[in-house]
Amino acid sequence: MQNQIQINFEEIDSYIQQEFCYESNKASFVIKEPTPNYSSINDFIKQSDEILQDNIRNLILSKQLDEVEVYKKADVDRKLFSKIRTQPDYHPNKSTLLKLCLAMNLNTDETENLLKSAGYSLSKSLRSDLILRYCFGHKIFDVITVNQILDHYGEKVI
Secondary structure, three states: OOOOOOOOHHHHHHHHHHHOOOOOOOOOOOOOOOOOOOOOHHHHHHOOOOOHHHHHHHHHHHOOOOHHHHHHHOOOOHHHHHHHHHOOOOOOOHHHHHHHHHHOOOOHHHHHHHHHOOOOOOOOOOHHHHHHHHHHHOOOOOHHHHHHHHHHOOOOOO
16 A cells, blocks of 8 residues: 655645746847857767667666566556667657656656756746656655646646
8 A cells, every 4th residue: 555645735835936937038148158060960969968768777777676667657558668768769758758757766857867868858937847846856756646736736747
């Protein structure tokens, strides 16, 4: 039987109000470094971060997790998990990756790094992402509990 997690919505409300950032359309663009002179697009691609599949594999190994337990806890189908792990050209959606992050009990930084390798992030200007940041920061890793919190705030569940 799973432990029942007590959800403190007042604390979550306070966190959202404190962390919410609204970025105006009048942002100035400052180029900090000159753009590298790449001889071809392939050179540029080679400079990119690690591949998502490698990141997932490395996290599972470093945390000594069982892959079957990870995809089951994340409520991800075995075939989908296999596709994510073995097909570098497959691009899973953000919700699927977030469920995997929860299943692996990743902290906020680890989650951000994994999301980044897939082209996603946890924004401080989206309430749903702030709620997810809160959950990762407060070690709320149960997908059902996280979805209850998201639903309470009228956000789309993952």
